[in-house]
Amino acid sequence: MRAEGGIYRARLSKGLGERVRRFVSSLREDERMVEEDLYGTEAHEIMLHEQGILSREELRKILSSLEKMRKEYREGKLRLEGEFEDVHELLESRVIAEVGMETGGKLHTGRSRNDQVALDLRLRLRRDLNELSSSLLELVGVLLRRAEENLETPLILLTHTQHAQIGTVGHYFLAQADLLLRDFDRLEDCYHRVNLCPLGGGAVGGSSFPLDRKRTASLLGFEGLVENSLDAVSSRDALVEAAACMSLIMCHLSRMAEDLILWSTQEFGYVELSDEYSSTSSAMPQKKNPCTLELIRGKTGEVYGALLSLLTLLKGIPTGYNRDLQQVKPPLWRCVEETGESLAIMKGVVETMKIKGERLRSSSSSSWALAWDLAEALAREAGLSFREAHAVVGRAVREALASGMTVRDLSGELLERAAKEELGRKIGVDGKILRCLDPLSSLRQRRTLGSPSPREVRRMLRLRREELERRRAKLESRRKKEEGALAELEKTVKAYISG
Numbered sequence: 448m449r450a451e452g453g454i455y456r457a458r459l460s461k462g463l464g465e466r467v468r469r470f471v472s473s474l475r476e477d478e479r480m481v482e483e484d485l486y487g488t489e490a491h492e493i494m495l496h497e498q499g500i501l502s503r504e505e506l507r508k509i510l511s512s513l514e515k516m517r518k519e520y521r522e523g524k525l526r527l528e529g530e531f532e533d534v535h536e537l538l539e540s541r542v543i544a545e546v547g548m549e550t551g552g553k554l555h556t557g558r559s560r561n562d563q564v565a566l567d568l569r570l571r572l573r574r575d576l577n578e579l580s581s582s583l584l585e586l587v588g589v590l591l592r593r594a595e596e597n598l599e600t601p602l603i604l605l606t607h608t609q610h611a612q613i614g615t616v617g618h619y620f621l622a623q624a625d626l627l628l629r630d631f632d633r634l635e636d637c638y639h640r641v642n643l644c645p646l647g648g649g650a651v652g653g654s655s656f657p658l659d660r661k662r663t664a665s666l667l668g669f670e671g672l673v674e675n676s677l678d679a680v681s682s683r684d685a686l687v688e689a690a691a692c693m694s695l696i697m698c699h700l701s702r703m704a705e706d707l708i709l710w711s712t713q714e715f716g717y718v719e720l721s722d723e724y725s726s727t728s729s730a731m732p733q734k735k736n737p738c739t740l741e742l743i744r745g746k747t748g749e750v751y752g753a754l755l756s757l758l759t760l761l762k763g764i765p766t767g768y769n770r771d772l773q774q775v776k777p778p779l780w781r782c783v784e785e786t787g788e789s790l791a792i793m794k795g796v797v798e799t800m801k802i803k804g805e806r807l808r809s810s811s812s813s814s815w816a817l818a819w820d821l822a823e824a825l826a827r828e829a830g831l832s833f834r835e836a837h838a839v840v841g842r843a844v845r846e847a848l849a850s851g852m853t854v855r856d857l858s859g860e861l862l863e864r865a866a867k868e869e870l871g872r873k874i875g876v877d878g879k880i881l882r883c884l885d886p887l888s889s890l891r892q893r894r895t896l897g898s899p900s901p902r903e904v905r906r907m908l909r910l911r912r913e914e915l916e917r918r919r920a921k922l923e924s925r926r927k928k929e930e931g932a933l934a935e936l937e938k939t940v941k942a943y944i945s946g
Contacts, residue, residue: 462530476776477534478527483570484534484563485517486933487646489940490666491558496943498657500556503943508546509554510940516541533773534567535560557658559650561680561768566646568776570667572689573929575783576638580922582790583631583696587624587915589798594620595908598901600804601811601886602717610816613886616802618899619706621907626699628911631918633692638925640685644669648679651767666939668932680768683761683775690754690779693786694747700789701747704740707796711737716806721799724792739792746785753778811886813853818844820883820892821857829874838869854884 477484489510496506516538519525531537543551597616604614644667647653647660653676664672673679710717720737728734756778764771818840825836842865847857859876866874883889893900897907 473533473773473776475527476773476780477567479776479780480567480571481520481525481527481534481538482517483567483574484538485513485520486667486936487563487566487570487663488538488554489513490663490936491646492554493666493936493939493943494659494662495553495556495656497662498659500656501553503946505550505553506943507946508550509542511944512542512545512551513538514940514944515545533560533564535563557649557654557656558646559648559680559768561650562645562648562676564773565648565673565680566644566667568683568686568779569641569643569645569669572686572779572783573638573642575787576634576641576689577922577926577929579693579696579783579787579790580631580634580638582787582794583627583634584915584919584922586790586794586797587627587631587911589794590620590624590627591908591911591915593797593802594618594624594904597802597804598904599887599890600802600807601890602807603811603814603816604899610814612819613811613814613816613889614899615890615901615904616807617901617904617908620797621904621911623699623703624911627696628914628918630692630696630699633695634689635918635921637685637688637692639670641689642668642670643673643685644671645673645679648673648676651680652676666932666936668929677766681766681772683757683772686775686779687754687757687761690750690757690782693782694750694754696786697743697747697750697789700793701744703793704743707800708737708740708744717803717810719801719803720796721801724796724799739796743789743792746789750782750785753781808886813855815844815854817854817884817886817889820889821880824880824883824892825862825874825876828880829876831870831874835870839866839874842869857881857884 492501492506492509495501496503516525527534527537529537531540539551539554542554545551594617597620600616602614602616602619603610604612644660644664646663647658660672673682707718709715711720720735724739726736726738728736757775760771760774822833822836822840825831825839826833831839839862843857843862846865847861859881862876863873866872883892890900891902893903897903
């Protein structure tokens with residue numbers, strides 16, 4: 448018994464036209480959720496049997512059919528094509544065709560496509576969040592290694608894109624690692640809201656069958672339920688939150704990409720990207736372009752657009768299930784794919800690029816960014832208030848620039864002259880004060896927590912490595928729980944099939 452045009456269409460006298468079918472079908476987007484739909488269906492059928500709704504033989508037939516499809520899918524033989532609206536209809540139709548309507552028709556008992564797709568999305572997304580979390584930690588590990596290699600490699604830090612203070616490349620990489628560790632924490636928080644089971648919500652208001660929702664949640668390795676059936680079916684906030692987390696990750700990758708793009712220019716000359724992460728010009732033979740980093744910047748806009756698509760999609764639909772919700776899949780999958788690829792590319796870029804230490808040391812030693820350190824030295828050693836020291840150094844910088852001098856040309860005489868003009872007195876500049884005009888000496892004098900002092904960066908690196916290992920352990924723990932639950936589900940399925 449099959450309604451014309453599909454197993455769900457008994458209410459209608461005609462099937463979908465070809466154009467309409469293509470318009471409403473989500474088969475292409477469902478490709479990412481085939482395994483999840485199979486797992487969810489198997490867990491549901493086992494629960495139905497345990498609740499006395501399916502006989503053992505009916506369960507065996509249904510599970511055998513589902514496992515056959517899993518094998519075909521893993522071998523690349525199961526095609527998501529045909530007249531079906533979605534993966535749910537395709538798989539259910541296959542089961543009915545293989546085991547008959549009398550048994551296969553019970554597969555969907557107590558379940559709707561509405562809670563089914565909500566389940567599949569969460570199952571798939573939690574797996575994706577684990578992969579993204581792993582990629583984040585891999586990039587953090589690379590950043591920490593490069594930071595340790597460059598503890599004393601000076602770097603001009605900018606404010607308003609002007610020379611501000613002297614830092615180090617190690618300090619810079621550590622800052623990026625800290626951002627990404629916070630991104631990991633945000634993904635972890637989001638994961639716990641994603642890892643809740645909506646199955647059993649039915650179409651929107653639950654079922655009259657005695658379903659054991661906690662059992663299916665346990666079989667699938669969920670931490671708990673999206674309890675309210677209306678909430679379970681109609682809410683997608685956890686997906687939007689995940690997209691927002693990915694948008695922040697891309698924001699941080701894009702800013703780092705912009706830094707490295709500028710640093711790879713001839714004008715900066717701080718780094719050189721390895722050939723495998725660079726492109727050339729079709730017309731200009733001398734070019735070595737940082738196209739991988741430029742694409743990270745570009746893909747960031749795409750991920751932002753996907754987030755806005757999700758927010759716009761959800762803002763106006765009434766509470767309950769609406770077919771609009773089908774459209775969350777394309778932008779969500781786009782977020783996942785672009786963020787995952789961008790993390791992998793950035794890891795490769797940072798891991799393989801050459802850091803030009805001599806160029807960095809040369810630019811730092813001639814930068815007026817050392818003026819801050821000079822003002823602090825005058826306040827610390829010569830007994831000036833900081834505002835007095837600021838005025839003296841400002842006057843000295845102005846005169847030096849007017850004379851075509853660099854910071855290396857600053858002398859005690861010039862500073863004393865500036866002090867006389869600004870303060871009307873001699874201040875006693877000595878070699879101890881002038882020593883701060885050496886970048887490395889200046890960095891070693893930094894005392895504040897979190898500063899680019901090599902001593903401080905070394906301390907922070909030790910702590911970040913410990914934090915990295917703690918997060919790796921947490922990720923491994925949650926992965927094992929998921930994988931353990933699904934492995935146990937597979938074992939249970941095989942036992943029912945063979946028994």
